[in-house]
Amino acid sequence: MKSTCFRLLIAAAILAVSAAGSQPFAQTNKLTNPGFEDSGGSYNGWFTFGSGPNISTPGTDNIFRTGAAASKIYGEFTGCPIPSFHVGGFGQAFASPVVGNVFTLGGYSYVSSADTIPGTNTCEYNRLIAKVVFFNATSGGSEISSNEIVIGDWDTPRDQWSQFSVSAVAPPGTLRVEALFLFLQPACDAGSVFVDDTWFYESTPVSPANILANPSFNTNLTGWSTMGNVYYEGRSFARRTPTGSAKLYSTFNPAYNSGVYQMFTGLAELIDGSIWKMGAWSLTTCMESPIYGTNDNYAVAKIVFFAGDGTTELGSNETVICDNTAPLGTWTYHELIGTAPPGTVYMGAYILFISPTSQGGAVWVDDISLARIGLTDAEPVPPAKGFVLHQNVPNPFNPTTRIDFEMAKSGVVGLGVYDVAGRLVATLFEGRLEAGAHHVMWNGMTADGVKAASGVYLYVLKTEAGQDTHRMVLLR
Secondary structure (H helix, E strand, O other): OOOHHHHHHHHHHHHHOOOOOOOHHHOOOOOOOOOOOHHHOOOOOOEEEOOOOEEEOOOOOOOOOOOOOEEEEEOOOOOOOOOOOEEEEEEEEEEOOOOOOEEEEEEEEEEOHHHOOOOOOOOOOOEEEEEEEEEOOOOOOOEEEEEEEEEEOOOOOEOOOEEEEEEEEOOOOOOEEEEEEEEEEOOOOOOEEEEEEEEEEEEOOOOOOOOOOOOOOOOOOOOOEEEOEEEEEOOHHHOOOOOOEEEEEOOOOOOOOEEEEEEEEOOOOOOOOEEEEEEEEEEOEOOEOOOOOOOOOEEEEEEEEEOOOOOOEEEEEEEEEEOOOOOOOOOEEEEEEEEOOOOOOEEEEEEEEEOOOOOOOEEEEEEEEEEEEEEOOOOOOOOOOOEEEOOOEOEOEOOOEEEEEEEOOOEEEEEEEEEOOOOEEEEEEEEEEOOEEEEEEEOOEOOOOOEOOOEEEEEEEEEOOEEEEEEEEEOO
């Protein structure tokens, strides 16, 4: 398994992965001076603002991942000791992004125990974010949409480089995209974050099949039924793709949930044994009503199958799409699979906001999909391929994720986890399986029984008909 030949096969598989979760390593890095190495360490090619951006070299902090330089950024302390909010940072801008393409910003971040960031929660203390932002002008202009991820805060692992990535889809009207690193300083706290080996890639996504009406909440909630507190959201920070999203928050009564849903009956595809996949993007953010810390609110995506009366539940499946462990400010994708039991007449696709103790907090959802992917009593995948490997859910994840796949016929199967260099990390299954839908779980542990580090991993399904590869992200 660790042979050079197999590593080459893994590398080839990496290049073949596409869509919003595509491997960035197959693309051309758009960034100039991505490792801050120019002129012995500099921001050549980057624009900077504020006094926080600095460079780490052997003669200064001596912290860098490769080469002999890295970015270092910290708070500006303007107005201290009276706390006031400040933002400093650096970035690069690119004109004429292709509408509909996915732009992914990634790299490695580091927080040193010698200059740590204090705090007990992310939103109220210093933090560094990586952010992809789309604007409606080639210079200046207004933000249309964005996505971000916290890459350094009080909870970041110390004294180690952690990989990160964040993606966003270029919306209509985009004339400029920026890859930004912003140090947010809501208080006069110490601490700094180092960044190295960055990348910014553009890829063409594959749109999922979908039977939902208005899946991206364009201008309103038309097509969706609602319960509790659900509202159309049009602000740029709270939508994954324009022009809107749905905002859900508590009814402040544990007996009642908030939610959006669509019901289906009479579909030719909705037959006994049909397999359905639901996907959803979710967000909770420091910008407004975050769910984190001890907040026990959470949201789920759920597929429910009903009998002919439309109320008798025959079966269901659900997955948590947002809770107090979700990355703040980041749109994350989730999938679940449901199989229609005998007697199914109605099917419902739900997003539910659940508040066990009536706390505050909000979740935004966008770009939801629902489609049939196969049958349990027939070939669930095209005969030409013989199998389908699905994206793991949740992704990113910590500590456990689920991997679903279907086989057109019985056969010997191997499912393993590899690092991006093609080295085997863990074997999840080896043996013979019958035709139909299957799933395995990975708990983030290596074959040696230790916790795998944060980062990007590949999972590879090998069958007698061929093999397929997908990417997943483990966040510790």
